[in-house]
Amino acid sequence: MRIHALQTGTVAIKEGQRQGKGHGVLRQLNMFIDKTWTEPLPIYAWVIEHPEGIIVVDTGETSRTSEPGYFPRWHPYYRSGVREWVRPEQEVGPQLRALGIAPSDVRWLVLTHLxxxxxxxxxHFPQSEILVSRTEYRLASSLTGRLLGYLPDRWPDWFAPRLLDFAPQPYGPFPDSYTLTGAGDVVLVATPGHTPGHLSVMVQDGPVQILLAGDTSYNQQLLLDGIVDGVSGNETVARQTIQRIQQQLRDTPTVYLPSHDAGSARRLEQRATVTFAP
Ligand SMILES: [Zn+2]
Structure with missing residues (x-):
């Protein structure tokens, strides 16, 4: 199966966001107090050329973020917690066209979170079926969601995704899943933590599983080290998801691909699995 990594620009965050320090409210506070920026990290979106149709996982960022006022000025995170760099040609639409894929040909757009x-x-995707977890959509559209930094005002007017209610359906170590393709080789698994409704996408590609992991960790090493990020609201839930992914890496040859890991594109290309055996 052909799977592409599209880098839709870069983002820098505080070190305390990438790697949570302390516990409880302190962990989230530390993220704001922290003065150390990460290096610019890639923002990946993924394209799966599946026999049943093109699947895109996440859309990446828009170049409009450089317009003054695109990010809410009142919000402390956007004032001092994040910097982004996206050129128009780096958006997912133009990059799909460069691959010879019209965005209107995308059958499913799966969002790990919002x-x-x-x-x-x-x-770029008014014609695709868009899938989001109901938990994620509800939070992101709420007032609490705005306070947490979601930007529902920036969603297109037509945005009405199919809302997924994960039901108990074990897939490897993950208790809740949803099978997307008829062939059963693309499965969405609930991976709460970074956000309560966060999901990841498992692709069975020959002998290996490819885990398009969203923000379950900012890179592979942090996952192996079992470090919860500074964003996760519930540290216990986030840790449980990290442990489930570690279990997945123990049980099955898996290529682990977080959205902001500078090593993700290379590991995808080389189908580089990671062994976790503490
Ligand atoms: Zn995120």
């Missing part, structure tokens, strides 16, 4: 750097390219 943070701006994953949903900023929604406007």
């Amino acid at each position: 943070h701006t750097d994953h949903a900023g390219g929604l406007h």
Whole structure:
């Protein structure tokens, strides 16, 4: 199966966001107090050329983020917690066309979660079936969601995704899943933590599983080290998801691909699995 990594620009965050420090409210506070920026991290979206239709996972970010006022100025995270760089040609639409794929040919758009750097390219997909977890959509559209930094005002008017209610359906170590393709080789698994409604996409590709992991961790090493990020509201839930992914890596040859890991594109190309055996 052909799977492409599309880098839709870069983002820098505080070190305390990438790698949570402390516990409880302190962990989230530390993210804001932290003065150390990460290096610019890639913002990946993924394209799966599946026999049943093109599947895109996440949209990446939009170049409009450089317009003054695109991000809400009142919001402390956008004032001092994040920096993004996206050129128009880096948006997911133009990059799909460069691959010879019209965005209107995308059958399914799956969103791991609705943070701006994953949903900023929604406007390219008015004709696709868009899937989001109901938990994620509800939170992101609420007032609480705005306070948490979601940007529902930036979603296209037509945005009405299919809302997924994950039911108990074990897939490897993940208790809740939803099988997307008829062939059963693309499965969405609930991976709550970074956000309560976060999901990841498992692709069976020959002998290996490819895990398009969204923001379950900012890179592979942090996952192996079992470090919860600074964003996760519920540390216990986030840790449980991290442990489930570690279990997946123990049980099955898996290529682990977080959205902001500079090593993800290379590991995808080389189908580089990771062994986790503490
Ligand atoms: Zn995120």
